[in-house]
Amino acid sequence: MCTCSPADRPADPTRRHFLAAATLAAVGGLLASACQTGFGPSGGFSGTFTFKVTDYPALATVGGIALIDGASIPLAAVRSGTSSFIVLSRVCPHQGFTIGVAGSGFQCPGHGAQFDNQGTNVGGFPAGSMQSFSNTYDAGTGVVTVTG
Numbered sequence: 001m002c003t004c005s006p007a008d009r010p011a012d013p014t015r016r017h018f019l020a021a022a023t024l025a026a027v028g029g030l031l032a033s034a035c036q037t038g039f040g041p042s043g044g045f046s047g048t049f050t051f052k053v054t055d056y057p058a059l060a061t062v063g064g065i066a067l068i069d070g071a072s073i074p075l076a077a078v079r080s081g082t083s084s085f086i087v088l089s090r091v092c093p094h095q096g097f098t099i100g101v102a103g104s105g106f107q108c109p110g111h112g113a114q115f116d117n118q119g120t121n122v123g124g125f126p127a128g129s130m131q132s133f134s135n136t137y138d139a140g141t142g143v144v145t146v147t148g
């Protein structure tokens, strides 16, 4: 579709206007794709998932980070207090690479996004923050229940 004003538009479309309209449509399509990519992949899951803290020795101390097995998506847990945890999706919000542990935080192997231990994007590629999940910890059983 031609975006020139009606005053500029000839009575009969010319080849130049046809090509301009086709180019605008193609650029518009590319921009729409780029915007969709910017939202990133879904790093979530539905329902609940549980894990036992004693299965992950790194979680015995506050600040410890563990890669959690068995969920439908790759997860990481950070022990944020004696009875609290941060549970994060390891699906990078940029293009879905699986984020790994790096020092006291995380890093994406895809394009180098760096995250602190709360999943906040703090350096490297500006990917956005890692998705976090609400969770509860039962100190009696040592089980963390994560809600997707």
Ligand code: FES
Residues within 6 Å of the ligand: 092, 093, 094, 095, 096, 097, 108, 109, 110, 111, 112, 113, 125, 127
């Ligand atoms: S996929 Fe993670 S920074 Fe691009």
